[in-house]
Amino acid sequence: MALPEINFDGIVGPSHNYAGLSLGNLASTRNLGQVSRPRSAALQGVEKMRSNLRLGLTQGIFLPHPRPHREWLAALGTTIEDAEPKVAANAMSASAMWAANAATVSPAADAADGKCHLTVANLKTMPHRSHEWPATLAQLKVAFRDPAFAVHAPVPTAFGDEGAANHMRLTTAYGESGVELFVYGVSGGAFPARQHLQASRAIARLHRLDPAKVLFVEQSEDAIAAGAFHNDVVAVANQRILFAHEKAFADRDRVLGECERLFPELQLVEVSGADVPLRDAIASYLFNGQIVSPPGGETTLVVPEEVRETASVWSWVQRHVAGNGPIRKVEVVDVRQSMANGGGPACLRLRVVADPATVDPRFLVDEDKLDRIAAVIDQHWPESLHSDDLQNPALIRDVETARSALLDTLDLAELT
Template identity: 70%
Template sequence: MALVEINFDGIVGPSHNYSGLSLGNLAATANAGNIAFPREAALQGVGKMRHNLGLGLVQGVLPPHRRPNRDWLAALGTTAEAAESLRPAAFSASAMWAANAATVSPAPDTADARCHLTVANLRTMAHRSHEWPETLAQLRLAFADEAHFAVHEPVPATFGDEGAANHMRLCAGHDAPGVEVFVYGVSGGPFPARQHLEASRAIARLNRLDPARTLFVQQSGEAIAAGAFHNDVVAVANAHVLFTHEQAFADKAGFYGELKRLLPETEIVEVPASVVSLADAVKSYLFNAQLVSLPDGGMALILPGEAKETPAVWSWLEAMAAGNGPIRRLCLVDVRQSMANGGGPACLRLRVVADPATVDPRFLVDEEKLDRIAAMITAWWPERIAPADLADPELWGRIAAARSALLSALDLGELA
């Protein structure tokens, strides 16, 4: 079985809007009330996937959820027509950020040699707390081969879990046993810590990981207070490389020491706070890049265009890429609509190490399928949405029709 990393990108949904629902996400709150452009946002996401296919990477998709979520509103005793205060949360397109869909432990790390996926409960934020049932349905369909996958329901909402955005895996190669790192929060000034230690411990048990090769690491309060609401805003790992901000972790020396003890070949690429501040790291989403292994060797950082527009960040990146380190290639992609709502290139994808032949092929894409997806988006997605438009029943019908057309094009009618 050939194990490779597959990036499953969330297709930006037709209800994409800027309602500023995510406390601690500085971009989302700063852009609250602005006009969003769902069609442009979704096509930007397709463009990123095309770029990654061009690099020789394996690419998958996860379709948007039904919006408004009438089941969630009904459980709260109301409807989309009546629930003015809850309406923005019921319409949120935040499931597009697939990095929060689940925590994934590849087969080489698990006791039963299957890839385990534990769906995130996302209970800290109301607009995301109702995503998990549809996410579970999608993942159980995409990874239905029980000889190779186990897909778990979320841990109880007693403890907040926000998925792979707070999880890293380091290894000699994707098909080799790895060290899995769960990053949790405790406090962050005025902002809530979204990943709880007990949730991380529960996921490690559910995913049947070896405790001797599993680390639980505290995110620094400074990072959370600066707007790093998830670990992937200040750190990202791939294979044997950890790319991180100097202030990402509460006890970086202890973490680095344990990591190198378990995986001696680990290379740590640390960006000094004296060169790139936490504020610049968050603004540019320097670390919310996709750090990927290229088929011809070496690693690339797939960065948002905003990284180049932040002088301190781009200057450091160019010097790093020109050196003798493991990251030699910088790739820029345009995901501005997602960025304005607080999600960069890494937020948009869930990484799954697996044999593509074991995945439901309807969730895998090539250029031809991306053409089909782009055609559906161009034909069906609303051009623009202001938060006030969410009260318009005509828009509700258009959003539902757009999703239905996409699912039909992907032959995924069972998700309708």
Template identity: 60%
Template structure:
């Protein structure tokens, strides 16, 4: 069985809007109330997926969840949400596009039964994200329905906040070999909510059948959370034997790095010092919310948002790194400005799954022809712009519902997905 890493990006939904629903996500709150551009956002995300295909990478996708979520409003007794604008905004949220929060994934080389294990994230800390779990779980169940190769778990109990792969990293000599898994949790009591509970992470590791000696649970630095690193993937990312992290990402960086090197002697840890790129600039530019990927020639590339490449401090450090001929040999800037304005960069937009593509429902795998069909639907049906006052408008509701159904139909998926 040929195991490869497949990045499953979320197609940005037609209800994409700026409501500023996530305290601690500085970009999202800074742009609250601005006019969003769902069509441009979805096309930017699709362009990133196509660029990954051009790099020779395997690429998958997930479709937007049904929005507006009238079931949520009904459960809250809020009618159409007109009298409760914050609840209506939650019901319209397109935040499921950030599939790094869809689930935690442990590839088959790491698990006791030799299957790839997935646990959907409950996302209970934020209302607009907690509503995603049932629909996300259904989509995962279709995409990874082959039970000989995949084990799909129920989310951990809602009393334990779990935010999925955004707080999980895997390192290994190569994607297809046994590796180590690193679960990053937040400690409560700070300026912003700590979204990942350590007991949720431990539960996921047990459910996935991981070797306890090869699973690390490490606290995110309180300073990083307070500065706006609401998930670990805002300050660190790993790929195969390489970790790329900010100096102030972890509460105990020395202990974390020593543990990694003990279990993975070939590990290369690239640390960006705060003196070169401040924590604030790293978070503003989303330098670490990048895709660190292995190219077909076995070299690594860092796919960063344009905001990082345009930062003087970040670009200077990246160019120095590249000149050093280290493990990361290429930097690829991408334009995902609409997603960035709502608080999610290239890494937020993708869920990494190491698997044999032949074991996955092919309707969720991207090729050039599928990308063209998706682009046509987006161009024809996605709203061009949504202002805050537009939420709840019956004509916009119909447009958003019909746009998603057009995409579902085009891809040959079920309307009840």
């Protein structure tokens, strides 16, 4: 049967804040200490999901993690009340909203055992993300408990893995066998490379992929140094299309040659530095858009408002759409609160190719369910939040109450 690609978006948690915890993420660093708007952030995410539904796409959700992460603090011998402010900020982070880092996913058509495989990312490079994986794993085990799936624990933390943000796939159709690209980093000067080659190799083995249809690709040091902390800030693939900046890969010619050899149907959309400087591509998150294939519709690129506001980027987009390129339509969404912390439209979602009937229905949404989610957000999410307030007992109560209300609404009490 023809399988759809389901986009699972992370609901922005009530502790969304700008504590500047992510080294190498220029937006996160630049907005350190600014006042965040958790309610607006979460509602912007809901509206993005509504936009996907209007395109005819299948839409799923992941829930915010328990915050503060009291068990993590206990392992450090402290509590949210007594922790040093930086430690408390790590325990209150809402970064699990960026579901592209939740796991790496290989569709059943690529795996020798005919199962859809998901390996939870260990996210070991950054302290605020390193403690996410147990709550992520718990959700994946509920959402994908059907025998059609195989859910794997993280690879050992000696090898950093940051999930689907460093993974791409080329295929003629979602449910058909494809070529999987694992992008790893080596060095970014002052910034750490977050995806290790050995982690990528381990995931390919765990997912039982055909070695002849897997590519391990080194990310450009220039891209990492410029702020492309994940591959999806400079490259994204969808079905036949590989959309990338010319500075995305360390050995561009070899990578593109291998892609064409393994996947002759490749449609390359490459953006030159002369047309869009790397700094503009990263600031606007052009490549962190979602390329989607609506049923019976035109291939569409979903981009943040910042793309329209960056002259070189918007000019390139307009020329491409007006021409005869494979991306035929552009949808602009407002995810400014997420962007200010370094996460665009593609950061907010994890792509899973599967029969929706095999997914726990509580993790799939329609307009009515999104209305219910939005009502909980309106009632319980803080309107504004400063990172200096993260240890305020009243805020902590509100954050915990808000998540409990969402779990109740979605009948997911087992994730408490």
